[in-house]
Amino acid sequence: MTHMIPDSAHILFSAPTGGERLDKLIASHLGDRLTRSQVQALIRDGHVTVNGQPGKAGWKLKGGEAVKLALPPPPDANAEAVAPEPIPLDAVYEDADLAVINKPAGLVVHPGTGNRDHTLVNALLARYPEIANMRIAPQRKGIVHRLDKDTSGLIVIARNGKTLQRLMAQFQQRTVEKTYLALAERAPRTPTGRIEMPIARNPTHRQRMMVSRDGRPAITEFRTLEAFSDGSALLEVLLLTGRTHQIRVHLAHIGAPLVGDSVYGLRKGKRGPGRQFLHAARLCFDHPRSGERLYFEAPLPPDLAEYLDALRRASR
Numbered sequence: 001m002t003h004m005i006p007d008s009a010h011i012l013f014s015a016p017t018g019g020e021r022l023d024k025l026i027a028s029h030l031g032d033r034l035t036r037s038q039v040q041a042l043i044r045d046g047h048v049t050v051n052g053q054p055g056k057a058g059w060k061l062k063g064g065e066a067v068k069l070a071l072p073p074p075p076d077a078n079a080e081a082v083a084p085e086p087i088p089l090d091a092v093y094e095d096a097d098l099a100v101i102n103k104p105a106g107l108v109v110h111p112g113t114g115n116r117d118h119t120l121v122n123a124l125l126a127r128y129p130e131i132a133n134m135r136i137a138p139q140r141k142g143i144v145h146r147l148d149k150d151t152s153g154l155i156v157i158a159r160n161g162k163t164l165q166r167l168m169a170q171f172q173q174r175t176v177e178k179t180y181l182a183l184a185e186r187a188p189r190t191p192t193g194r195i196e197m198p199i200a201r202n203p204t205h206r207q208r209m210m211v212s213r214d215g216r217p218a219i220t221e222f223r224t225l226e227a228f229s230d231g232s233a234l235l236e237v238l239l240l241t242g243r244t245h246q247i248r249v250h251l252a253h254i255g256a257p258l259v260g261d262s263v264y265g266l267r268k269g270k271r272g273p274g275r276q277f278l279h280a281a282r283l284c285f286d287h288p289r290s291g292e293r294l295y296f297e298a299p300l301p302p303d304l305a306e307y308l309d310a311l312r313r314a315s316r
Contacts, residue, residue: 153280
């Protein structure tokens with residue numbers, strides 16, 4: 001049973017049984033008020049205690065512990081409101097619970113600093129008005145995972161809170177398969193590889209990420225599909241975790257940055273199709289209601305396909 005204590009921004013409850021992870025217990029206790037990743041962020045920032053001691057997300061509880069959670073203050077509804085916009089969307093699949101969208105390059109996933117309107121969330125609110133009722137961060141309605149603004153391809157959207165939680169759990173458990181096509185400026189030293197390097201925000205350039213021993217675990221696997229006469233190589237990349245800029249940072253770290261990447265690339269975007277050559281080509285997950293394994297594919301968009309064809313012609 002939940003007990004509201006004098007400060008209404010706090011929730012206090014007892015762990016009912018043993019064996020449950022702290023973050024999972026809190027997420028299920030709150031329903032769809034916060035996602036599991038949001039709960040983990042609160043734990044990392046010291047806003048959760050267990051029997052008066054700072055908690056850790058992976059703690060296995062014994063049962064009976066007093067769990068205290070300090071919720072963030074409610075946002076200013078007027079400041080945070082996101083307006084629906086009738087932006088065309090390429091929905092490759094949709095049902096009452098979820099949708100899979102083939103996102104074009106140039107479309108920001110959710111509002112943020114400098115991108116208040118014309119985002120995927122604005123478009124989703126117009127196409128699926130019911131997601132406005134989801135009790136999560138107003139600017140991220142329906143968003144389960146993200147793609148960079150200039151990355152095209154498949155992204156899954158939740159249309160209700162229960163679906164969001166179940167899809168988030170699959171991402172946490174790494175049962176979702178996310179496969180990308182990437183063009184590297186230089187071929188990796190080996191035709192296949194696994195990059196297991198933690199990623200953190202760059203302390204000097206806050207919009208950039210970097211490999212750092214103090215970062216969060218990140219795993220990327222790749223294999224070379226084609227090599228070209230200019231030294232570049234087309235890679236199939238499997239993303240096993242979902243850190244910000246993960247593929248771009250990992251490939252740059254091994255000396256094979258993306259063609260067209262203006263941040264991490266060798267040529268800083270001066271060569272390429274006008275954006276980073278990165279496309280979320282395949283997405284596989286279990287339907288949260290039926291349990292059926294779903295597979296989706298999205299072909300390369302015209303700008304990337306044409307650039308690749310030109311490379312092939314030049315390499316003959």
